[in-house]
Amino acid sequence: IRKNCPFKIDIGAIFNHKPRIHKSIQPGNFRAESKELVFDIDMTDYDDIRTCCSDANICHNCWTFVKIAIKIIDRALSEDFGFSHRLWVYSGRRGVHCWVCDPQARKLSQSARTAIAEYLTLVKGNDQQLKKVSLKQPIHPSINNALSIIDEYIETLVMEQDYLSSEERCNKLVRCLPRRYSEQLQEDWKARNETSWTRWQRMESVLNKDTDDRTCKEVKLQYSYPRLDVNVTKGLNHLLKSPLCVHPKTGRVCVPINLKEIDDFDPFAVPTVSQLCHEFETRTDGKKDYHCTSLAPYMTTFVHFVTSLQSSSSAQRRKSGATSMDF
Ligand SMILES: [Zn+2]
16 A cells, blocks of 8 residues: 555455456456445435535534434444444545444345345435325334434424524425425414424424324434435445545545544544644654544544454354364
């Protein structure tokens, strides 16, 4: 790496032959054998529910969506699928990646990856479709768990995005509700000059009076549930930027996120390459390793992740060695 000095590294699958010789091998015989199970969350996929920014721009308010997404996906990967080795990294610009590195995850076929991506996808439909979440009864426990996470953030989110601050925004929201509610809600909202959160609570109490409790949940999910770029998860041939690369547009390092401190993670405080150079240059003791830079706390998260992965795979090897001794 030092000799070639790449400005960016993408990571893909491990193939059954060396990539260098893939042109001399018949197409069908060059196969991906294993790859981390990866997830990509990108703020551009939230443009239908973001009022603060659009396209490649992000702000602190956008980051609330990311926190909700990380918590929901991470819980499902851990509790529903039993994956232990999950590394979350900030992409350096407008999203996050998750690398699931358990041996079972790395061996998953394309169809299994597709099934997991679909299990985690609730918001469906194109820009023309107004109602994008449709729940079936009984509601799956995983969705109820996601809703509990959303409940921790919903007030912050509704206030930050100011979802019900104008007639236009109110109209947009009622269009994803059954017709029987729209008139009453619009009148209620119009009659009082209230904050988005008070209006939201008013809506929840109206919707919750219904014997069918799905409508209220569907709205909450539509306005906050993670949007995954499923093609990144499905494909074994897809490449993803390596952790610790520098984002070419922002100069920020693609740093691991400590999930224990997820609520304090600030994407705008992540060190840039020029900041790190400056930190090196201004050191008087001449030390030049990451421990003496603002990258240190992120590297602690990374080292902790790698160490735990290494110790579980060597324990696995000892276990399979012991089994063969039994013979
Ligand atoms: Zn924003």
